Amino acid sequence: MIVTTAGKNAERIYEKAKETAHILNSSFVERGRHSISSIIEKYNDNVLMIGVDKISYHPKDGSSPFFFHPNSSMFRVKQLLRGDKDPFIEAAKITAGMSLLDCTLGLGSDSIVASLAAGANGKVTGIESSKAISFVVQSGLKVWDSSLKDMNDAMRRIQVIHSDHYEFLKKEADNCFDVAYFDPMFESSIQSPGIQGLKGSADYRVITPEVIEEALRVASQRVVMKDSRNSSKFEELGFKVIQRNASFIYGVIEKNK
Structure with missing residues (x-):
C-alpha cells in the first residue's frame, strides 16, 4: 500500500503522512502534482491519502475511494x-x-x-x-x-x-x-x-x-x-x-x- 498526501495543504500533513507510512509498514510517495490515479498506475498498488481532516483509501482496481462515515x-x-x-x-x-x-x-x-x-x-x-x-x-x-x-x-x-x-x-x-x-x-x-x-x-x-x-x-x-x-x-x-x-x-x- 502507498501512502501519500492530499493535493491541498500537502506541507501541513507531510510529516503525518510519513509517520502513517511508517506505522503501517507502507511506502511513502510525495504527492507533488501527481493525481491519485497516476500514482496507482505507476506503482500498481492501493493508495492511502492523508488529508488535514480526512483519510481516504483508493483501491487500485478503480473502485470508488473509501473514507470513514458512521453510516446507519x-x-x-x-x-x-x-x-x-x-x-x-x-x-x-x-x-x-x-x-x-x-x-x-x-x-x-x-x-x-x-x-x-x-x-x-x-x-x-x-x-x-x-x-x-x-x-x-x-x-x-x-x-x-x-x-x-x-x-x-x-x-x-x-x-x-x-x-x-x-x-x-x-x-x-x-x-x-x-x-x-x-x-x-x-x-x-x-x-x-x-x-x-x-x-x-x-x-x-x-x-x-x-x-x-x-x-x-x-x-x-x-x-x-x-x-x-x-x-x-x-x-x-x-x-x-x-x-x-x-x-x-x-x-x-x-x-x-
Missing part, C-alpha cells in the same frame, strides 16, 4: 436516544457498563451503537483484519463530528485493533469480555454504494467452529452473530435464532445454559 449508526443512535429499541442491542443485551468484543469491526456501525448503549463505564473493542480498513476507521472514530455529543463520545471510546480475530481470541483470558460479536455479512453489505472500494480489502473467511469455541471462552455472558436470513451457519455453529429482520437474522449462544 447515526440513525440508530438517534433512535436509542429517543428511547427506541435497536435489534442488535436487544440481541446482545448490552446495558450500561458492559464490555463487547466486535470480532468483525468492518465500518464500525454496530460498535458505535454498542458503545453508546454501554456508556462511559462500558468498553467496546473492535477487531479488524484489514490494515487499510482498521486504520481508516480508527482514524475516523477519533475525529468524526456527528453533531451529537453522545455519539461523538461513543465513537471516541471504541478501541480498534488490527488483528486476525481468531489469533486475538486465542491470546485473551477467559471471560474477559461480556459479549463477543460476529457479523460475517460484510461480504454482502459491502455492495452498498460508497463502500464498494473495500471489496479487495474485506475479510471474506467464514466463521468456523474453532473461532466460536474461543469466543465462548472469552465471553462471560454470550456470543452473538448476525447473518443473512437464509444462512445455515446458525444451526451449524450452535446459535439460537432470536431476532429476525427482512434481510438478516441475529443468533445467540448464551453461556451457562
Whole structure:
C-alpha cells in the first residue's frame, strides 16, 4: 500500500503522512502534482491519502475511494436516544457498563451503537483484519463530528485493533469480555454504494467452529452473530435464532445454559 498526501495543504500533513507510512509498514510517495490515479498506475498498488481532516483509501482496481462515515449508526443512535429499541442491542443485551468484543469491526456501525448503549463505564473493542480498513476507521472514530455529543463520545471510546480475530481470541483470558460479536455479512453489505472500494480489502473467511469455541471462552455472558436470513451457519455453529429482520437474522449462544 502507498501512502501519500492530499493535493491541498500537502506541507501541513507531510510529516503525518510519513509517520502513517511508517506505522503501517507502507511506502511513502510525495504527492507533488501527481493525481491519485497516476500514482496507482505507476506503482500498481492501493493508495492511502492523508488529508488535514480526512483519510481516504483508493483501491487500485478503480473502485470508488473509501473514507470513514458512521453510516446507519447515526440513525440508530438517534433512535436509542429517543428511547427506541435497536435489534442488535436487544440481541446482545448490552446495558450500561458492559464490555463487547466486535470480532468483525468492518465500518464500525454496530460498535458505535454498542458503545453508546454501554456508556462511559462500558468498553467496546473492535477487531479488524484489514490494515487499510482498521486504520481508516480508527482514524475516523477519533475525529468524526456527528453533531451529537453522545455519539461523538461513543465513537471516541471504541478501541480498534488490527488483528486476525481468531489469533486475538486465542491470546485473551477467559471471560474477559461480556459479549463477543460476529457479523460475517460484510461480504454482502459491502455492495452498498460508497463502500464498494473495500471489496479487495474485506475479510471474506467464514466463521468456523474453532473461532466460536474461543469466543465462548472469552465471553462471560454470550456470543452473538448476525447473518443473512437464509444462512445455515446458525444451526451449524450452535446459535439460537432470536431476532429476525427482512434481510438478516441475529443468533445467540448464551453461556451457562
